[in-house]
Amino acid sequence: MQEQEIEEIERTLLLEAIFLRYGYDFRNYSQATIKRRIRQFVAKNDFETVGDLLPRVIRDPSFFQSLFFDFSVTVTEMFRDPSFYRALREEVIPLLRTYPFIKIWLAGCATGEEAYSTAILLQEEGMLEKATIFATDINDDSLLRGQKGIYPLKLVREYTENYQNTGSVCSFSQYYYADQKHIIMDRTLKNKITFAHHNLVSDQVFGEMHLIFCRNVMIYFDNTLQDRVFKLFDQSLIRGGFLCLGNRESLRSFSLSNKYERLDTKNRIYRKHVTHLHKSNLPIIHSLPSHE
Amino acid sequence: MNNMKYRAIVIGTSAGGIEASVHILWKLPVTFALPIILVQHLHKDQDVVALVQLYNDRIPVQVEEAEEKEQIQPGHIYLAPPDYHLLIERDETFSLSVDEKVNYSRPSIDVLFESAADVYGPSLIGVLMTGANHDGALGLQRIKQYGGMTLVEDPATAKFPEMPKSALACTEVDYVLSLDALEKVLFTLAADCSNG
Numbered sequence: 388m389q390e391q392e393i394e395e396i397e398r399t400l401l402l403e404a405i406f407l408r409y410g411y412d413f414r415n416y417s418q419a420t421i422k423r424r425i426r427q428f429v430a431k432n433d434f435e436t437v438g439d440l441l442p443r444v445i446r447d448p449s450f451f452q453s454l455f456f457d458f459s460v461t462v463t464e465m466f467r468d469p470s471f472y473r474a475l476r477e478e479v480i481p482l483l484r485t486y487p488f489i490k491i492w493l494a495g496c497a498t499g500e501e502a503y504s505t506a507i508l509l510q511e512e513g514m515l516e517k518a519t520i521f522a523t524d525i526n527d528d529s530l531l532r533g534q535k536g537i538y539p540l541k542l543v544r545e546y547t548e549n550y551q552n553t554g555s556v557c558s559f560s561q562y563y564y565a566d567q568k569h570i571i572m573d574r575t576l577k578n579k580i581t582f583a584h585h586n587l588v589s590d591q592v593f594g595e596m597h598l599i600f601c602r603n604v605m606i607y608f609d610n611t612l613q614d615r616v617f618k619l620f621d622q623s624l625i626r627g628g629f630l631c632l633g634n635r636e637s638l639r640s641f642s643l644s645n646k647y648e649r650l651d652t653k654n655r656i657y658r659k660h661v662t663h664l665h666k667s668n669l670p671i672i673h674s675l676p677s678h679e
Numbered sequence: 680m681n682n683m684k685y686r687a688i689v690i691g692t693s694a695g696g697i698e699a700s701v702h703i704l705w706k707l708p709v710t711f712a713l714p715i716i717l718v719q720h721l722h723k724d725q726d727v728v729a730l731v732q733l734y735n736d737r738i739p740v741q742v743e744e745a746e747e748k749e750q751i752q753p754g755h756i757y758l759a760p761p762d763y764h765l766l767i768e769r770d771e772t773f774s775l776s777v778d779e780k781v782n783y784s785r786p787s788i789d790v791l792f793e794s795a796a797d798v799y800g801p802s803l804i805g806v807l808m809t810g811a812n813h814d815g816a817l818g819l820q821r822i823k824q825y826g827g828m829t830l831v832e833d834p835a836t837a838k839f840p841e842m843p844k845s846a847l848a849c850t851e852v853d854y855v856l857s858l859d860a861l862e863k864v865l866f867t868l869a870a871d872c873s874n875g
C-alpha cells in the first residue's frame with residue numbers, strides 16, 4: 388500500500404475519533420484542505436505521522452483544542468470583496484427598507500470583520516437602528532475576538548482602501564478609535580452584533596432571517612454537507628429574503644435551488660422567491676373567504 | 680511517453696507567466712486529451728474574465744476558470760481563481776480554499792502541486808516556469824517524490840529566474856528546458872494522447 392493511502396486511513400480514523408470524542412464532525416469537509424491542515428499540524432508539532440496524533444487527540448482535550456483551531460481557519464477581512472458590499476448597498480438594502488425590523492445572520496463570521504462591515508453599511512443607510520445582526524461560528528476564540536472588536540492597526544490601510552471601494556462617501560476612520568497598535572470598533576456598531584457559537588453541521592435554525600451571509604464557508608464542505616446547510620438557510624429565510632455567498636460559491640449543490648433567483652450573479656446574491664412556485668400547494672388558498 | 684501513463688498536467692508560474700504559458704500552450708491541438716491545471720499568480724483584483732479571454736484568443740484548447748466541485752475534464756485548461764487556493768480531491772473534482780497565503784501567494788503553486796501529486800501520483804506532469812519568488816519548489820518536489828514527471832524552465836532563459844532556480848535547488852528535476860523546448864515536449868505529448 389502506498390504512503391498516501393495509509394495516510395488516508397489515518398485521517399479517516401482521526402476524523403472519526405474527533406467526532407466520537409468531541410462531537411465535531413469534519414467528515415464531510417472537503418478532504419484536500421483538511422489533509423493539508425492536518426499535515427501542517429503534524430509538522431508544526433513534530434509528529435511523524437497523522438496516526439501519531441490519535442492517542443493524544445482522544446485523551447487530551449487541550450491538544451484537541453489546538454488542532455481544532457487549526458481546522459477552523461479564520462482568514463477574513465473588513466469589506467472583503469468591495470464590489471459585493473456595493474451590490475448590497477445598491478441592490479439589497481433598498482428592498483429591505485420597507486421592513487419594520489431586519490434580522491441578519493452571518494454564518495461562519497470568523498473574527499467578526501464581516502459583521503462590522505455590514506453594521507457600518509447599515510449605519511450609513513440609516514438602517515442600523517432597526518437591525519439585529521447575529522454573527523456565528525464554531526471557533527470560540529474567533530468569536531471572542533469579534534466580540535472585543537479590536538483589530539491590528541497595521542491592517543487599517545487595506546481596510547480603508549476596501550471601504551472606499553465599496554462606493555461609500557464617508558470616512559472609515561469615524562468607525563473606530565486607534566491606539567498605537569490596534570483599532571477598537573465603535574460601540575454603537577458593537578452593540579448591534581450578537582456573537583454566538585453555532586455549528587452549521589449539527590445545529591438547527593434559531594430564528595427567521597431577512598438576510599443571510601455565508602461567505603467562503605461552503606467551499607470547505609462537500610456536496611452532501613452543502614445541501615444540508617442550504618436547507619438550514621432555506622428554513623431560516625423569510626420569503627423574499629436574501630442569501631449572500633462567497634465570490635466563488637453557488638447554489639449548484641442545493642436540491643431546492645429553484646426556490647431562489649439570482650439577484651446579482653457576479654456578487655453571488657440570491658433571493659428566495661416571494662411566492663411559492665407551485666401555487667396549488669399554497670395553504671392560503673384554503674383559507675380564502677368564500678363568496679357564498 | 681505513451682498515452683497510458685499521464686493523466687494530468689499542472690503548471691505553475693508567476694511574474695512573466697502569462698506570456699510563458701501562451702508560449703508553451705499556443706500550439707496544442709484542440710484534441711489534446713489531458714487536463715491542464717494552471718496557477719498563475721495574479722493580483723487579487725486582476726480582471727480574471729479578461730485574462731481567460733486573452734488565453735482563449737491565443738490558445739486553441741478551451742481555457743476556463745476552475746470552479747469548486749467541478750469535475751476535471753480532459754482537454755480543458757483550468758485557471759485557479761485569484762485569491763483562492765485551488766486543490767484537487769480524490770474524485771478528481773476541484774476544491775477552493777481561502778486559507779492563509781502560502782509563500783505570500785493565494786493561489787499558491789505548492790498547494791495545487793501537492794494536492795495534485797496526492798491524487799495523480801506517477802501519472803502527473805508538473806511544469807514550473809518564470810517567477811520572482813519561491814512558490815512551487817516544494818510542490819514540485821512532492822510530484823517527483825510520488826513518481827511524476829517534473830519540468831522546469833531554464834533559469835538561464837527565464838524572464839524571472841528565481842522560481843525555477845529555487846525548484847532546482849531542492850529537487851533533481853527530470854528536465855530543465857527553454858520555453859521552446861517545453862512547447863515541443865507538450866506538442867509531442869499531444870501527438871501521443873490526442874482524442875483521435
Ligand SMILES: C[S@@+](CC[C@H](N)C(=O)[O-])C[C@H]1O[C@@H](n2cnc3c(N)ncnc32)[C@H](O)[C@@H]1O
Pocket residue numbers: 459460461462463464467494495496497498501523524525526529585586587588601602603604607633777778
Ligand atoms: C474563511 S472563514 C470565512 C470568514 C468570512 N465569512 C469571510 O468571508 O471573510 C470560514 C469560517 O467558517 C467557520 N466554520 C467552519 N466550519 C463551520 C461550521 N461547521 N459551522 C460554522 N462555522 C464554521 C470557520 O471557523 C471560519 O471562521
